[in-house]
Amino acid sequence: MIGPFTHTALPMRVVFGPGSLAALPDEVDRLGLQRVLVLCSPEQQATGEQVAAALGARAAGVLAEARMHVPVEVAHRARELAAELGADGCVAVGGGSAIGLGKAIALEHGLPVVAVPTTYAGSEMTPVWGLTEGGVKRTGRDLRVLPASVLYDPELTLTLPAQLSATSGVNAIAHAVEGLYAPDATPIVSLMAEEGARALAAALPRVVADGTDLDARGEAQYGAWLCGAVLGATTMSLHHKLCHALGGTLDLPHAPTHTVVLPHALAYNQPAAPDAVAALSRALGGVPDPARELWELAGRLGAPRSLAELGMREEEVPRIAEPAVAAPYANPRPVTREGVERLLHAAWAGELPEALRR
Ligand code: NAD
Secondary structure: OOOHHHHOOOOEEEEEEEOOOHHHHHHHHHHOOOOOEEOOHHHHHHHHHHHHHHHHEEEEEEOOOOOOOEEHHHHHHHHHHHHOOOOOEEEEOOOOOHHHHHHHHHHHHOOOEEEOOOOOOOOOOOEEEEEEEEEEEEEEOOOOOOOOOEEEEEEHHHHOOOOHHHHHHHHHHHHHHHHHHHOOOHHHHHHHHHHHHHHHHHHHHHHHHHOHHHHHHHHHHHHHHHHHHHHHHOOOOOHHHHHHHHHHHOOOHHHHHHHHHHHHHHHHHHHHHHHHHHHHHHOOOOOOHHHHHHHHHHHHHHOOOOOOHHOOOHHHHHHHHHHHHHHHOOOOOOOHHHHHHHHHHHHHHHHOOHHHHH
16 A cells, blocks of 8 residues: 655755766856855865866865864864855765765855765755764754755766775665665655665675776766665664764764664564565565675675774673663664664674574
8 A cells, every 4th residue: 555655855956977066166156156165074175176176266265174973163163264254155075074064054054055975975965964062963954954956976986995985885775774664754765765775786896896987986876866865855763873873972983884783773673674675675686685685795895794893892782772772763673672782792793683593
């Protein structure tokens, strides 16, 4: 049976394809912006400068200080600089960190953000912002932070290292997985989720084998777009709760953490999410068990498979389980402390998900 459901479409403008960076000045003009601040992380300063050069007089400056989880002090500096320069918009080029910084400015000053994503994290498709202060990350939803225009140019992803490509891609698949069993999923969201997961699962082995394969890079970015849109449209469950706790409490790296946890969280939820399992089975090439396939995919991609190798100590399991069991939230299967702790122990050790061993 179809429905009942309520579907809200978020505004979305996407310019996609190799060489689409050349359309950036037109996109900025289209929004009526005359002085944009270009944001990127320190490692991508050269890309930020390249973008500023392409914008010519429309670029008011470059701030290459974006960092994971948007520390408040970086957000303050960026907001002050935007005000000082009289910026009327931002162009965020990079991964979720650069786009997150643009969102932090938009949240306070309301300046429109043009996003040029160079990873597969998907932040550009969501109205979700995050700010970290004293080791605590606050997040919220606000339509003002949703980028007004997004340019996906796969040429800009050719430099994304194999490891980061693999984990960032699986991070995107995680949005699709949780979108498929989200309480607010709709048939349209599910279409995007299945197609996004399919595109990424097909493209990632090719991307890891040859990072300069533009065709594979384009397919991965297409998948990332769809998965990001799913993230923006739905409420995430157990998997994202656990990753949020692991990132926020232990400062574990974002995309690798998602990669390790995903097969475990999906294995936990699979018995209670048959429609999601069916969609993921199709997306992953007709496999009988999507969680097992994602666990094996991580291995084939050479991605990390244990939280231990990301720096977590096993005695931290109860501390991480706590926020995932503290307050109720929508999840296909009831979330029990015992279940979550077993899940985390297996993910810590890098074992096959516990639910698949029976
Ligand atoms: P990131 O933005 O921190 O990038 C990781 C590293 O890769 C950085 O050093 C960056 O400079 C480098 N990099 C990025 N693109 C590159 C390229 N093409 N070539 C070479 N190097 C490149 O990592 P991320 O995983 O994209 O983003 C993670 C952050 O985004 C986290 O803080 C996460 O919470 C946030 N996020 C937010 C949302 C949201 O909806 N608000 C969604 C997803 C992620």
